[in-house]
Amino acid sequence: xxxxxxxxxxxxxxxxxxxxxxxxxxxxxxxxxxxxxxxxxxxxxxxxxxxxxxxxxxxxxxxxxxxxxxxxxxxxxxxxxxxxxxxxxxxxxxxxxxxxxxxxxxxxxxxxxxxxxxxxxxxxxxxxxxxxxxxxxxxx
Numbered sequence: 001x002x003x004x005x006x007x008x009x010x011x012x013x014x015x016x017x018x019x020x021x022x023x024x025x026x027x028x029x030x031x032x033x034x035x036x037x038x039x040x041x042x043x044x045x046x047x048x049x050x051x052x053x054x055x056x057x058x059x060x061x062x063x064x065x066x067x068x069x070x071x072x073x074x075x076x077x078x079x080x081x082x083x084x085x086x087x088x089x090x091x092x093x094x095x096x097x098x099x100x101x102x103x104x105x106x107x108x109x110x111x112x113x114x115x116x117x118x119x120x121x122x123x124x125x126x127x128x129x130x131x132x133x134x135x136x137x138x139x140x
Contacts (some may be wrong), residue, residue: 020136023129030109032111032123037123040121041055047119051114051117052090053119054091054118055089056085057087058084061079061128061129063078063079063131064078064131076116079103080102086099087121102115102117103116
């Protein structure tokens with residue numbers, strides 16, 4: 001996706017990006033409550049004590065739309081989280097930052113999203129959308 005201005009195809013790409021960020025998605029209520037946060041924070045550290053843990057709010061689960069003939073290498077799965085607010089982090093994020101994760105390697109029910117480098121605690125309700133990978137990476 002090229003985000004230059006002036007042509008119809010550029011406008012289409014910008015429209016896809018706007019949809020990824022602002023169009024309503026499907027409600028998904030898998031995030032933990034603030035009252036249960038400490039339990040899941042501790043659980044995330046127990047999953048892998050070597051990985052930083054970040055708790056996020058106002059998040060969207062992006063299912064990446066991949067071509068039928070494309071296969072991700074193990075253990076990667078075609079999903080990422082885009083969160084508008086970091087609640088707290090033991091890694092490199094500050095409260096109030098936004099974050100887009102790398103690809104999912106495992107989801108630990110009910111609210112832990114694990115990537116190769118980190119574990120994210122999903123807090124509160126979120127949304128779920130299908131997004132083209134090029135759109136998902138366009139501004140990051």
